[in-house]
Amino acid sequence: MSKTITIDHVDKFYGSFQAIKDVSLSIKEGEFFTLLGPSGCGKTTLLRMIAGFNTIEKGEIRFGDTVINHVPTYKRNIGMVFQSYAIFPHLTVQQNVAYGLKARKVPKDELNARVEKAMKLTQIDQFAKRQPQQLSGGQQQRVALSRAIVIEPDLLLMDEPLSNLDAKLRVEMRTAIREIQRELNITTIYVTHDQEEALAVSDRIAVMNMGVVEQVGKPYDIYAHPTNAFVANFIGTSNFLDGETDQGGVKVLGQNHIDCKLNRAYTGLVRVSVRPEHIELEDPVPGAINGEIKIATFLGDFINYEVRLANGQIIQANQYVHLNPRMRELGEKVSVNVERSTVFTGDGKEALT
Amino acid sequence: MKVSIGESLRRNRQQGWYWGVVTVVILIFCVLFILYPFGRLFMQSFFEDGHFTLANYVKFFGREAYRKVLGNTLKVSISATLLGVLLGLPMAYVSTRFNIWGKKAINACVVLSMLSPPFIGAYSWILLLGKAGYITTFIRNTFGVDIGSIYGFNGILLVFTLKLFPYVYMYTSTALQNFDSALEEASESLGVHGFARIRRVTMPIIMPTILSAALIVFMTSMADFGTPVLIGRGYKVLTVLIYEKYLSEVSTQASFASAMAVVAVVFTMAVLFLQKWILNRKSYTMSAMRPPEVVKLTTGKRVLATAFVWIVALIAMLPQITIIITSFRNTNGSQFVAGFGLDNYRAIASRVGSIVNTYKFSIIAIILMMILGLHLAYIIVRRKGKVANLLDVLAMFPYVIPGSVIGIGMVLAFNTKPLILTGTAAIMVIAYTIRKLPFTLRSSIGTLYQIEPAIEEASISLGEPPMKTFFKTTAILMLPGMLSGAVLSFVATINELSSTIILYTGGTSTISAAIYTTLFADAYGPAAALSTILTASTILALLLFNKISGGKNVI
Numbered sequence A: 001m002s003k004t005i006t007i008d009h010v011d012k013f014y015g016s017f018q019a020i021k022d023v024s025l026s027i028k029e030g031e032f033f034t035l036l037g038p039s040g041c042g043k044t045t046l047l048r049m050i051a052g053f054n055t056i057e058k059g060e061i062r063f064g065d066t067v068i069n070h071v072p073t074y075k076r077n078i079g080m081v082f083q084s085y086a087i088f089p090h091l092t093v094q095q096n097v098a099y100g101l102k103a104r105k106v107p108k109d110e111l112n113a114r115v116e117k118a119m120k121l122t123q124i125d126q127f128a129k130r131q132p133q134q135l136s137g138g139q140q141q142r143v144a145l146s147r148a149i150v151i152e153p154d155l156l157l158m159d160e161p162l163s164n165l166d167a168k169l170r171v172e173m174r175t176a177i178r179e180i181q182r183e184l185n186i187t188t189i190y191v192t193h194d195q196e197e198a199l200a201v202s203d204r205i206a207v208m209n210m211g212v213v214e215q216v217g218k219p220y221d222i223y224a225h226p227t228n229a230f231v232a233n234f235i236g237t238s239n240f241l242d243g244e245t246d247q248g249g250v251k252v253l254g255q256n257h258i259d260c261k262l263n264r265a266y267t268g269l270v271r272v273s274v275r276p277e278h279i280e281l282e283d284p285v286p287g288a289i290n291g292e293i294k295i296a297t298f299l300g301d302f303i304n305y306e307v308r309l310a311n312g313q314i315i316q317a318n319q320y321v322h323l324n325p326r327m328r329e330l331g332e333k334v335s336v337n338v339e340r341s342t343v344f345t346g347d348g349k350e351a352l353t
Numbered sequence B: 001m002k003v004s005i006g007e008s009l010r011r012n013r014q015q016g017w018y019w020g021v022v023t024v025v026i027l028i029f030c031v032l033f034i035l036y037p038f039g040r041l042f043m044q045s046f047f048e049d050g051h052f053t054l055a056n057y058v059k060f061f062g063r064e065a066y067r068k069v070l071g072n073t074l075k076v077s078i079s080a081t082l083l084g085v086l087l088g089l090p091m092a093y094v095s096t097r098f099n100i101w102g103k104k105a106i107n108a109c110v111v112l113s114m115l116s117p118p119f120i121g122a123y124s125w126i127l128l129l130g131k132a133g134y135i136t137t138f139i140r141n142t143f144g145v146d147i148g149s150i151y152g153f154n155g156i157l158l159v160f161t162l163k164l165f166p167y168v169y170m171y172t173s174t175a176l177q178n179f180d181s182a183l184e185e186a187s188e189s190l191g192v193h194g195f196a197r198i199r200r201v202t203m204p205i206i207m208p209t210i211l212s213a214a215l216i217v218f219m220t221s222m223a224d225f226g227t228p229v230l231i232g233r234g235y236k237v238l239t240v241l242i243y244e245k246y247l248s249e250v251s252t253q254a255s256f257a258s259a260m261a262v263v264a265v266v267f268t269m270a271v272l273f274l275q276k277w278i279l280n281r282k283s284y285t286m287s288a289m290r291p292p293e294v295v296k297l298t299t300g301k302r303v304l305a306t307a308f309v310w311i312v313a314l315i316a317m318l319p320q321i322t323i324i325i326t327s328f329r330n331t332n333g334s335q336f337v338a339g340f341g342l343d344n345y346r347a348i349a350s351r352v353g354s355i356v357n358t359y360k361f362s363i364i365a366i367i368l369m370m371i372l373g374l375h376l377a378y379i380i381v382r383r384k385g386k387v388a389n390l391l392d393v394l395a396m397f398p399y400v401i402p403g404s405v406i407g408i409g410m411v412l413a414f415n416t417k418p419l420i421l422t423g424t425a426a427i428m429v430i431a432y433t434i435r436k437l438p439f440t441l442r443s444s445i446g447t448l449y450q451i452e453p454a455i456e457e458a459s460i461s462l463g464e465p466p467m468k469t470f471f472k473t474t475a476i477l478m479l480p481g482m483l484s485g486a487v488l489s490f491v492a493t494i495n496e497l498s499s500t501i502i503l504y505t506g507g508t509s510t511i512s513a514a515i516y517t518t519l520f521a522d523a524y525g526p527a528a529a530l531s532t533i534l535t536a537s538t539i540l541a542l543l544l545f546n547k548i549s550g551g552k553n554v555i
């Protein structure tokens, strides 16, 4: 049965190196929860603490009301899908899927029925008698998934399960995983460093950085309302303009005013982040943020421009083709019109809008 | 990685008790049967009547006669190593790179000639080239010339070279087959070709492999007891001297034997470290993208190359063949008489106990070795740390100790209370197990590195506790790879002489011990029959292992 998972102020040390720093998360029953962050930020470490392969130095992890810090992995009733699949090479597909049920001494009839059902659900029933070596990467991944869900785990853990697949299969598999997860309503913690994947499948995402959780939220909220500059930068693309507060908003690049309303009293340096799609390029207007086109890349529904500003900074701007069909020339002078932005404190640690 | 004691305790609690218990049991086993016996030996060499003394060492290094024995040992071992490389290297090169006839058969011959113990080779060369040897007599009768004596330095060297060059051959063949031909082509394109290319590209890259093989040749030569004792006659080497001194009733001689054993171990260790040091500075891993093509020789050259390889292989096989034929010659007492029959086999009917013992001890020992190898490899590879490193060193230690030294250490350690084992079958099985374990252990470790840890984690996450997980996943996956080492361990065990000679009693005699005593009773015929049985056992074991491992050649 699915359970609520609570991670309560946990720390992890490797020697003197702290890989996880006071992380607290609460994952709801049946939720698809993703740990997202750059390489080395501690996603795997945290996942393995939940699985029981890593010790917990401080704090508590609870499945439902039970503290599981000292429960050995094999008693935690978790399903786990590994990056390398970790299919048992000496067992057939069917035996792989049956493995966890055998460990639980499930009676034969029930075992067969459940294995059959799980293999159908993951669409590997036609390979039941095959050796794993005779399967493609995607099929092996399905076996791994099948094997993990058949035991009806309290929690499903996946560590970059799709990173060994090619781009097209990745999209197909993530949809399959999501559907199966919904159908079975299993609480799931999913690790990836691919933001697109995270945005596509998750109910909620925790963005991690250097052992710390930077922000937790629904995909749209994280994208639209990053609470700090790291998240703004890591999720999607952002241009950052340095500036300072002034009357009724902020002033960037020393001269250009942008209207905005800060959420608290603040004066001083700021960083303003602007998504490429929130920039409109116009013909030059004196006094505006001016620059010149360095690179123009046609990408189908939009054109991506790299614009060099007067101070030498390069920013990205995306112009939808159906709104701005003309492709601007290289070297063409333009004005940059910021339609929407997020203002952060000068150190990037806090959002002011 | 630094793991605090707290961390490892917590880890143990979470991963279950199994590996903790296994580690402790193996540690006790290694300390008790490896460290303790050698420790006793070491101490004995420094103590006389309870007083510390360097007298044994002073005596050894002080006397011309003893220094000469050490010199002899080094001289014959180094010569055998050089000759072994000089013979094995061209054999390997020619048979891997050129289109000679009968490659498979050559391989089989070389492997077979390697697998019987050196002392049988020695015995066989005496049959061929000894005072009344087949070839000696033939030449004397036909040409009226005396070809001189096979005994002494020349004899030992001949036997060692022919017996041990196959190691160089096998190691370098593999390396040459895995050689990336792009490197050689790059060299050719830069204008370095022919012998210059071999010298400047091929050789340096396979050098580490050659060194590894040379080390085995050297250590085996240093440690061998049967060959010098049979064919050495006046030419004495360390192992023989140790044995003589050990057997003498005077207790001071026994501690002198211990001192010499320590010297022998120090020398082999020194060579081992030298080799490791060279290897660490220069070693390349290579997996052939495209293995080198086999060069098509013109017919004339092809015949010459084939002849060379075949002649060497056949000479290496000659002792085996001689023994087998001799075993069927009729005998009268210790004299050979005309005609062939089963006389010799009838004569050894009383030795059936030794044959049974050989199988009994070897099978128990190999089972122990496989259990140990499986668990030790796991501890060393997966549960890294100080204890794992210690176990690795301890388990490999007997590899550098001559068998007779192990035997003496075991006797010293276990002929008094609380644990009296001398004269039992157990002490023989234990000696075999620790001495031949390194082959099994090395192959187990090699295989384990190919198995990803996530397999076990998957099993544990699915609800199998660590011990069950190990036996249901990793252990099963390790078996096939482990067998290639286990078969070497097994073959080496049934052929083991040097520790047997020290440890056996009437009831625990083995085939090799029986051959040894039979030979010294001048019963050449029955000895040949026993040797043939040993050879047949070896071949049988190989075939069996081949079958178990599913037809994949384990050697």
Ligand SMILES: Nc1ncnc2c1ncn2[C@@H]1O[C@H](COP(=O)(O)OP(=O)(O)OP(=O)(O)O)[C@@H](O)[C@H]1O
Pocket (backbone or CB within 6 Å): A014, A017, A019, A037, A038, A039, A040, A041, A042, A043, A044, A045, A046, A193, B001
């Ligand atoms: N066993 C270990 N001993 C010491 N340091 C470790 C160990 N495992 C991980 N680390 C360190 O902890 C940090 C987090 O590692 P982790 O594997 O959790 O990263 P990750 O977020 O999963 O990265 P990736 O996306 O590359 O898989 C890294 O700096 C890593 O070097």
Ligand SMILES: [Mg+2]
Pocket (backbone or CB within 6 Å): A043, A044, A045, A159
């Ligand atoms: Mg990771």
